[in-house]
Amino acid sequence: MPQNEVITDLDLDKHKYNFVTAGKPVFQAQKGLSEEVVRQISAHKDEPEWMLEFRLKALKIYNAKPMPTWGGDLSGLEDVLDEIYFYVRPQDRMGRSWDEVPDEIKDTFEKLGIPEAERKVLAGVGAQYESEMVYHSLREEWESKGVIFDSIEDGLKNHPDLFREYFSTVIPPYDNKFAALNSAVWSGGSFVYIPKGVKLETPLQAYFRINQERMGQFERTLIICEEGANAHYIEGCTAPVYSSESFHSGVIEIIVKDNARFRYTTIQNWSNNMYNLVTQRAMVGAGGHMEWLDGNLGSKLTMKYPSCYLMGEGAHGEILSIAYAGNDQHQDTGGKVVHVAPRTTSSIVSKSISKGTGRSTYRGLCKVYEGAHHARSNVECDALLVNDTSRTDTYPYIEIEENDANVGHEASVSKIGEEQLFYLTSRGISGDEATAMIVRGFIEPIAKELPLEYAVELNRLIELEMEGSVG
Amino acid sequence: MSDAPILKISNLHAKVADEDTDILRGVDLDLHKGEIHAIMGPNGSGKSTLAKVLAGHPVYEVTGGDVTFHGKDLLALEPDERSRAGVFLAFQYPVDIPGVSIANFLRTAVQAHLPEGENLDIFDFTDMLTERMELLEMDPSFAERHVNDGFSGGEKKRNEILQMAVLQPTLAVLDETDSGLDIDALRIVASGVNKLFEERPDMTILLITHYQRLLNYIKPHHVHVMVEGRIVRSGGPEIALALEEEGYETWTKHEEAAATSV
Numbered sequence: 136m137p138q139n140e141v142i143t144d145l146d147l148d149k150h151k152y153n154f155v156t157a158g159k160p161v162f163q164a165q166k167g168l169s170e171e172v173v174r175q176i177s178a179h180k181d182e183p184e185w186m187l188e189f190r191l192k193a194l195k196i197y198n199a200k201p202m203p204t205w206g207g208d209l210s211g212l213e214d215v216l217d218e219i220y221f222y223v224r225p226q227d228r229m230g231r232s233w234d235e236v237p238d239e240i241k242d243t244f245e246k247l248g249i250p251e252a253e254r255k256v257l258a259g260v261g262a263q264y265e266s267e268m269v270y271h272s273l274r275e276e277w278e279s280k281g282v283i284f285d286s287i288e289d290g291l292k293n294h295p296d297l298f299r300e301y302f303s304t305v306i307p308p309y310d311n312k313f314a315a316l317n318s319a320v321w322s323g324g325s326f327v328y329i330p331k332g333v334k335l336e337t338p339l340q341a342y343f344r345i346n347q348e349r350m351g352q353f354e355r356t357l358i359i360c361e362e363g364a365n366a367h368y369i370e371g372c373t374a375p376v377y378s379s380e381s382f383h384s385g386v387i388e389i390i391v392k393d394n395a396r397f398r399y400t401t402i403q404n405w406s407n408n409m410y411n412l413v414t415q416r417a418m419v420g421a422g423g424h425m426e427w428l429d430g431n432l433g434s435k436l437t438m439k440y441p442s443c444y445l446m447g448e449g450a451h452g453e454i455l456s457i458a459y460a461g462n463d464q465h466q467d468t469g470g471k472v473v474h475v476a477p478r479t480t481s482s483i484v485s486k487s488i489s490k491g492t493g494r495s496t497y498r499g500l501c502k503v504y505e506g507a508h509h510a511r512s513n514v515e516c517d518a519l520l521v522n523d524t525s526r527t528d529t530y531p532y533i534e535i536e537e538n539d540a541n542v543g544h545e546a547s548v549s550k551i552g553e554e555q556l557f558y559l560t561s562r563g564i565s566g567d568e569a570t571a572m573i574v575r576g577f578i579e580p581i582a583k584e585l586p587l588e589y590a591v592e593l594n595r596l597i598e599l600e601m602e603g604s605v606g
Numbered sequence: 607m608s609d610a611p612i613l614k615i616s617n618l619h620a621k622v623a624d625e626d627t628d629i630l631r632g633v634d635l636d637l638h639k640g641e642i643h644a645i646m647g648p649n650g651s652g653k654s655t656l657a658k659v660l661a662g663h664p665v666y667e668v669t670g671g672d673v674t675f676h677g678k679d680l681l682a683l684e685p686d687e688r689s690r691a692g693v694f695l696a697f698q699y700p701v702d703i704p705g706v707s708i709a710n711f712l713r714t715a716v717q718a719h720l721p722e723g724e725n726l727d728i729f730d731f732t733d734m735l736t737e738r739m740e741l742l743e744m745d746p747s748f749a750e751r752h753v754n755d756g757f758s759g760g761e762k763k764r765n766e767i768l769q770m771a772v773l774q775p776t777l778a779v780l781d782e783t784d785s786g787l788d789i790d791a792l793r794i795v796a797s798g799v800n801k802l803f804e805e806r807p808d809m810t811i812l813l814i815t816h817y818q819r820l821l822n823y824i825k826p827h828h829v830h831v832m833v834e835g836r837i838v839r840s841g842g843p844e845i846a847l848a849l850e851e852e853g854y855e856t857w858t859k860h861e862e863a864a865a866t867s868v
Contacts, residue, residue: 552701553664553665554701555701555703557661557662557663557664557685558697558700558701558703559703559711560684560685560686560689561661561662561685561686561688561689561694561695561697562686562689562711562715562718562769562773563686563689563690563715563718563719563773564686564714564715564718565686565718566684566686568714568718572703572706572710572711572714573703573706575705575706576703576704576705576706576752576753577704577705578705579704579705579706580705
């Protein structure tokens with residue numbers, strides 16, 4: 136186990152104020168991005184030469200690519216990028232105090248009834264001890280089956296050949312500007328390998344690893360699900376994750392081999408100063424089955440479109456997503472399904488809720504390549520507006536090169552109506568509770584797919600968010 | 607009945623909030639404990655408006671008059687407060703709430719009716735709901751369906767009566783509960799209402815209906831005729847039968863004559 140005891144001893148944010156306490160290690164983070172910073176990260180992680188070269192090449196690509204002009208408003212991002220530290224050691228990140236956590240966040244933890252110890256972990260000021268026992272026994276089970284569930288750093292260290300064979304094959308650095316950035320400065324994340332035919336009953340939860348390697352700003356996850364294997368990976372939680380950083384750019388790569396089944400569930404609730412730009416993609420082999428269950432709450436702007444590339448005959452991809460945009464928040468989310476092989480099938484179900492001045496955008500792509508005959512895809516996106524000031528847009532892109540494909544798209548926008556509210560309140564239910572009930576009902580088709588404790592927390596969170604929603 | 611009325615409506619005027627003309631133009635009505643009243647009237651007479659104004663629908667604005675419920679000002683209360691005070695409106699057009707099961711909806715409503723700080727025991731609630739559904743001869747699986755979502759007209763109205771059975775109001779206003787029902791569905795719904803009234807004869811019921819046929823199944827003690835926002839005649843069940851024969855036209859003419867003679 137890593138050095139939790141050490142972590143709690145550290146001073147707060149010393150990197151931020153740019154002084155170093157005597158006797159501290161030589162590593163010192165610097166603001167902004169440069170080749171030197173990238174070299175430092177790689178050296179600090181003691182990486183092989185090929186990874187350093189990979190990072191440096193990615194940095195060049197990042198610098199060469201223009202800022203995206205589509206999606207959300209990224210005009211404030213340049214300033215943020217000048218000011219942030221591209222690498223903060225996990226122990227430094229932990230070194231803040233509970234007092235620094237905004238009251239609003241503490242209040243939400245309180246209302247959600249999150250246990251004290253867990254609150255500190257979520258706020259980045261403490262380490263998780265309780266889960267270690269559970270984690271250990273699960274870990275033994277996984278090891279006996281040959282499953283690897285490590286931090287991404289340990290994955291590279293302990294399984295170098297396996298790692299190198301798959302790393303960056305699903306999302307290469309030139310894919311997009313932020314994938315390039317992540318490739319240059321990645322730190323933290325998971326490395327998962329499920330051997331052929333292994334079926335896991337218990338989901339792999341990144342939560343169990345929180346104490347080892349907190350999810351970084353530039354987390355990188357690589358998952359390989361071998362032929363006929365079956366697993367579920369869960370990341371994040373519904374309680375707001377407080378981070379003093381205001382930029383998060385992750386890359387999640389998943390390889391689902393022939394006839395394997397994999398589900399990736401993530402619920403993220405960022406503090407509302409956060410730019411959250413994530414690339415997550417799965418390659419699915421013949422007869423394979425990939426599901427993304429993606430919940431996005433909080434943040435200032437989220438741009439995230441989980442993708443399934445259906446590479447083998449009969450592959451199936453599914454994307455279920457929920458987005459909630461409160462005041463001054465923009466959730467630009469959706470999904471991408473790319474049909475490359477015959478008889479591939481896919482489905483996207485997206486539900487968004489906008490409240491106050493919140494804005495949610497559905498942005499989706501369904502692409503059917505020539506030769507992917509008998510492909511079938513269905514997209515359903517529903518938006519719910521809580522107030523008159525809330526906004527929603529839909530950008531469904533459909534590109535079909537095959538005559539014999541069946542692609543459906545349905546979109547709906549509804550507003551929480553006076554009649555619905557009156558109906559519920561006329562039964563004695565308060566206006567806020569009635570609103571929360573309508574919202575919960577709206578996301579029910581997706582929430583019922585969540586693990587129970589997540590669904591419960593999500594429901595409670597919606598209740599909190601709907602307080603004061605009725606004028 | 608000699609005691610004070612449960613519901614007292616005095617010279618009530620109301621309109622749609624962003625329109626000019628009053629729909630209710632001076633309604634007077636007293637309802638006592640244990641009475642069943644029926645208000646009949648042609649389309650546009652204002653009878654459904656009266657039902658919604660009593661429940662506090664936000665689209666309407668009261669422009670004059672008073673309504674007291676158990677002696678207290680009903681119009682000062684929000685819709686949820688009126689419900690908790692014991693008023694129930696069975697909707698003419700119940701709204702669907704996708705994704706919310708009837709059981710969940712009713713549990714939330716029953717919880718809301720409990721005093722502050724008191725928590726509903728989920729097992730007690732389930733027992734109570736099962737018993738209520740048995741009384742109304744409903745299949746238990748009905749409670750798992752989403753509120754009014756994809757319901758037939760009959761199912762929607764039965765769902766309204768189930769809510770009434772669970773919430774046990776002191777005053778139930780049934781707004782055109784017969785509309786859109788075939789004769790079998792009407793019989794089922796009416797028998798539900800009758801069972802609830804037999805069970806709690808103290809309850810006061812106000813039936814709003816266009817047609818006399820509902821009154822073949824639920825027998826009112828008093829019948830009122832509403833025309834152009836006013837109650838123009840009150841009496842016993844015989845009025846409904848007279849209406850059936852003569853139609854509303856005569857009453858409309860009466861009203862016009864009355865209006866010009868004033």
